[in-house]
Amino acid sequence: MTNSRTMRVLQAAAGMVVLAAGWQILSYVFPHYLFPPVPEIISRTIEVLITGSLLVDVLLTAGRIFGGLFGAFILGSILALVIGQSKTAENFIAPVLTFFQGIPALSWVVFAIIWFHGIEFRVLFIMVMTTLPAFTFQILDAFRSMSKDLFEMTMAFRPSRWTLFRFLIVPTIVPGILTAWKVNLGNAARVVVVAELVGATGGVGYQLLRQQQLFDMAGAMAWTLQLVLFVLVVQQTINAIENWALRYRAVSERAM
Amino acid sequence: MASADPVIRFRDVSKRFRRPDGRGDFVAVDKLSFEIGKGEIVAVLGKTGCGKSTMFNIVAGLIEPSSGEARVIGHDPFREFAFFRGKIGIVFQNDRLMPWRSALDNVRLGLQILDTDAGQANETARQWLMRLGLSGHENDYPHALSGGMRQRVSIARAFAVDPEILLCDEPFSSLDEMTARDLRAEFVRLVRQNNKTAVFITHQINEAMEIGDRVLVFHHPARIAYETRLDAATTEDARRKVHEDIMRVLSVEQAPT
Numbered sequence: 001m002t003n004s005r006t007m008r009v010l011q012a013a014a015g016m017v018v019l020a021a022g023w024q025i026l027s028y029v030f031p032h033y034l035f036p037p038v039p040e041i042i043s044r045t046i047e048v049l050i051t052g053s054l055l056v057d058v059l060l061t062a063g064r065i066f067g068g069l070f071g072a073f074i075l076g077s078i079l080a081l082v083i084g085q086s087k088t089a090e091n092f093i094a095p096v097l098t099f100f101q102g103i104p105a106l107s108w109v110v111f112a113i114i115w116f117h118g119i120e121f122r123v124l125f126i127m128v129m130t131t132l133p134a135f136t137f138q139i140l141d142a143f144r145s146m147s148k149d150l151f152e153m154t155m156a157f158r159p160s161r162w163t164l165f166r167f168l169i170v171p172t173i174v175p176g177i178l179t180a181w182k183v184n185l186g187n188a189a190r191v192v193v194v195a196e197l198v199g200a201t202g203g204v205g206y207q208l209l210r211q212q213q214l215f216d217m218a219g220a221m222a223w224t225l226q227l228v229l230f231v232l233v234v235q236q237t238i239n240a241i242e243n244w245a246l247r248y249r250a251v252s253e254r255a256m
Numbered sequence: 257m258a259s260a261d262p263v264i265r266f267r268d269v270s271k272r273f274r275r276p277d278g279r280g281d282f283v284a285v286d287k288l289s290f291e292i293g294k295g296e297i298v299a300v301l302g303k304t305g306c307g308k309s310t311m312f313n314i315v316a317g318l319i320e321p322s323s324g325e326a327r328v329i330g331h332d333p334f335r336e337f338a339f340f341r342g343k344i345g346i347v348f349q350n351d352r353l354m355p356w357r358s359a360l361d362n363v364r365l366g367l368q369i370l371d372t373d374a375g376q377a378n379e380t381a382r383q384w385l386m387r388l389g390l391s392g393h394e395n396d397y398p399h400a401l402s403g404g405m406r407q408r409v410s411i412a413r414a415f416a417v418d419p420e421i422l423l424c425d426e427p428f429s430s431l432d433e434m435t436a437r438d439l440r441a442e443f444v445r446l447v448r449q450n451n452k453t454a455v456f457i458t459h460q461i462n463e464a465m466e467i468g469d470r471v472l473v474f475h476h477p478a479r480i481a482y483e484t485r486l487d488a489a490t491t492e493d494a495r496r497k498v499h500e501d502i503m504r505v506l507s508v509e510q511a512p513t
Binding site for chain 1: 348
């Protein structure tokens with residue numbers, strides 16, 4: 001198992017090395033303002049991480065992503081549970097969420113700029129509106145996949161609604177919640193940059209706009225990498241939580 | 257309720273389900289009447305689809321009869337659902353263990369729902385796992401247990417809440433014969449030792465005769481087509497005769513529509 005895991009890490013690292021090497025070759029062929037050398041990008045990336053005033057922008061974006069995701073998660077969980085228990089609620093809410101899903105993130109950015117003054121509220125609104133449908137539908141799917149057998153078995157002990165929620169519903173929807181977080185994290189990272197690019201005075205998106213105005217490709221790459229690193233770290237954290245929370249699952253040796 | 261009153265009583269109970277294609281109703285139970293006294297082990301025998309499980313679900317309070325009267329300990333199991341907290345233990349056809357709970361936690365489930373003190377629940381669950389030969393497997397998750405072990409955990413879970421009535425829906429049908437025989441013997445011993453009333457649903461004649469003080473044979477839709485009493489004094493010849501009678505009753509059964 002350890003060998004195959006090491007092999008996977010090596011393969012992933014090899015892919016990144018090939019990508020970096022390809023970029024470095026391009027930096028020899030094209031001017032540096034188009035393809036800056038890899039060492040320069042790395043040095044700029046580290047500079048952002050160790051410079052307090054720059055790191056604040058990364059943390060600001062991270063905070064906005066988490067704020068938006070938590071907001072959408074809480075709202076989506078409530079909506080999913082309401083829809084899951086009432087066909088009328090489903091008929092009423094589901095089409096609206098589907099309609100929202102069809103609205104591009106950029107349209108939400110425009111709506112937010114027209115409707116609201118506060119930057120933070122604008123970003124929060126955009127994040128929640130763009131990730132809410134996915135959270136709701138994914139948690140609803142998890143709720144609906146609840147085993148009828150386990151439900152009847154639990155009901156045979158006559159639990160209260162709260163006990164049923166704690167002992168059966170929560171463990172049933174946890175895998176769906178974790179998947180929803182993983183899927184929405186990537187979406188949220190993309191959307192937050194668009195929101196900051198257009199309507200914020202701080203954060204990774206704002207810094208990207210500045211690099212574009214300065215025509216600084218190394219800076220643009222450095223700020224992009226901040227976001228990529230952030231997503232990777234959070235994804236790994238969710239994976240670790242998933243491995244712990246779903247440790248009861250059997251894993252086939254063939255799948256290792 | 258007088259002590260002589262039956263623990264379970266069905267009077268002309270019927271249950272109809274709407275067909276999924278909308279073409280009328282499907283009758284699963286048809287004017288079923290029977291009584292089960294305290295401490296009895298009654299085996300209910302019938303072909304697949306004859307309505308045994310529907311009757312089982314009515315006793316468990318999971319579905320409501322369309323007509324007639326079902327009473328368990330003198331109460332309506334569906335309408336007075338909460339009254340039966342801790343009074344009915346169920347062993348299902350499949351083990352129905354929560355995959356995210358260890359064996360010990362699965363046995364503790366009913367006790368936790370009944371708000372039993374955590375320490376006492378833990379001790380009771382451990383005791384039941386030990387009695388069912390699962391010491392050392394307390395922290396194993398269901399996927400790490402064999403089918404027989406999982407069914408033992410589900411039996412422990414049912415007994416742990418110390419219910420007055422045990423309902424078993426073909427609990428050993430998916431196990432190999434040797435394991436099923438051991439568990440049957442264990443089950444009967446535990447029921448007698450703890451003075452429980454038990455309803456045991458099966459489609460195997462030998463199993464019904466091995467377990468039941470009384471055997472009820474159902475026709476489709478569920479109604480009693482044959483009934484007999486068995487005890488330690490029943491001779492081998494009498495048992496062979498009962499076996500033949502049951503075979504004959506089941507062979508004239510119409511296939512469910």
